Amino acid sequence: MKQTAIFPGRYVQQEGALRGLGEEVARLGKYALLVAGGTAAESIIPPHKPAWSERFNVTVQRFGGECCDEEIERLATIAKNRKCDVVIGMGGGKVIDTAKAVGHDAGARVAIVPTIASTDAPTSAVSVIYTSEGAFSRYLFVPRNPDLVIVDTCVIAEAPTRFLVAGMGDALATWFEAESCRQSYGENQCGGLATLAGYSLARLCYDTILEYGVAAKASCQQNVVTPALSHVVEANTLLSGLGFESGGLASAHSIHNGLTRLHGTHDYYHGEKVAIGVLAGLFLTDKRSELIDDVYDFCESIGLPTSLSDIGIGGASDEDLRLVAEAACAKGETIHHEPFPVSPDAVVAALKTADKVGRDRQNEEIE
Ligand SMILES: [Zn+2]
Numbered sequence: 326m327k328q329t330a331i332f333p334g335r336y337v338q339q340e341g342a343l344r345g346l347g348e349e350v351a352r353l354g355k356y357a358l359l360v361a362g363g364t365a366a367e368s369i370i371p372p373h374k375p376a377w378s379e380r381f382n383v384t385v386q387r388f389g390g391e392c393c394d395e396e397i398e399r400l401a402t403i404a405k406n407r408k409c410d411v412v413i414g415m416g417g418g419k420v421i422d423t424a425k426a427v428g429h430d431a432g433a434r435v436a437i438v439p440t441i442a443s444t445d446a447p448t449s450a451v452s453v454i455y456t457s458e459g460a461f462s463r464y465l466f467v468p469r470n471p472d473l474v475i476v477d478t479c480v481i482a483e484a485p486t487r488f489l490v491a492g493m494g495d496a497l498a499t500w501f502e503a504e505s506c507r508q509s510y511g512e513n514q515c516g517g518l519a520t521l522a523g524y525s526l527a528r529l530c531y532d533t534i535l536e537y538g539v540a541a542k543a544s545c546q547q548n549v550v551t552p553a554l555s556h557v558v559e560a561n562t563l564l565s566g567l568g569f570e571s572g573g574l575a576s577a578h579s580i581h582n583g584l585t586r587l588h589g590t591h592d593y594y595h596g597e598k599v600a601i602g603v604l605a606g607l608f609l610t611d612k613r614s615e616l617i618d619d620v621y622d623f624c625e626s627i628g629l630p631t632s633l634s635d636i637g638i639g640g641a642s643d644e645d646l647r648l649v650a651e652a653a654c655a656k657g658e659t660i661h662h663e664p665f666p667v668s669p670d671a672v673v674a675a676l677k678t679a680d681k682v683g684r685d686r687q688n689e690e691i692e
Contacts, residue, residue, distance in 0.1 A: 362419075650676070
């Protein structure tokens with residue numbers, strides 16, 4: 326029985342961590358290509374660049390907006406021409422995924438600096454590649470996890486709170502999916518069964534966001550760093566990243582993938598749609614009513630979606646939900662890691678039930 330777990334080389338999380346970026350990157354190389362998202366390019370990099378330049382040579386390239394083959398090739402060519410031995414990705418999920426792919430193409434070490442805590446992309450060895458028009462194309466598994474992940478909690482506290490909450494939606498799925506893989510002997514994202522470490526980190530992720538989620542959200546709304554915010558940043562980034570990759574994925578992410586088929590969901594973040602996948606998964610996998618209540622309570626307490634209208638598809642028809650369910654159950658989808666055979670009919674039933682329970686609870690609150 327092969328059990329596998331993979332990890333980034335080094336994880337640093339601190340208030341003001343960007344001040345130490347020069348020292349951290351200098352461990353990896355001398356010539357860095359820094360791929361920067363909009364906020365990073367405009368307000369995060371300029372005050373720090375002089376100090377970083379004392380430790381390594383830095384070429385800043387603004388991210389073109391899509392993690393697609395054309396953009397990866399453009400940046401990899403620059404990295405190769407300038408003989409960069411480090412690629413740094415600073416920004417949100419797409420910047421991060423692009424930097425991982427560019428680093429692999431250019432044969433460089435990879436440093437990831439997330440500026441929001443909305444997904445668990447920073448620590449993993451997988452990039453989601455889109456077409457230049459923004460449609461999902463494929464997963465790219467690179468041979469190594471990032472060499473360095475550095476998270477400045479002050480930067481996360483300054484970012485819009487909705488990102489942190491969406492990150493908790495993504496993190497909420499981690500334990501449920503790892504638990505399904507454990508029961509079904511389903512493979513994790515690194516080609517084996519989960520180790521005790523992968524599974525335990527997934528559980529710690531769940532316990533952490535339930536314990537500290539409300540306080541972390543309040544801190545972020547006030548743009549301040551508290552221990553609660555730090556715990557949730559770690560849960561969203563490190564624990565969720567290690568948990569999904571080394572624990573495994575199941576129905577929540579497949580239902581998310583299915584939901585992206587409906588245009589109405591496109592303005593909603595990954596973690597917001599994953600939260601609906603978790604709620605539907607509770608009914609799909611026949612969870613106990615106390616656990617169902619806990620998860621709805623948590624989502625309501627931090628403002629995660631609990632009904633289809635919360636993710637822009639309140640008017641979804643039966644045919645729409647059928648389309649979602651069929652996509653979720655496509656061959657190769659991780660929904661087949663659930664410990665029983667899953668059909669599109671069962672997914673439609675679970676989605677309708679989760680939505681009805683969510684709406685009823687919302688109405689009760691109003692009354
Ligand atoms: Zn996710």
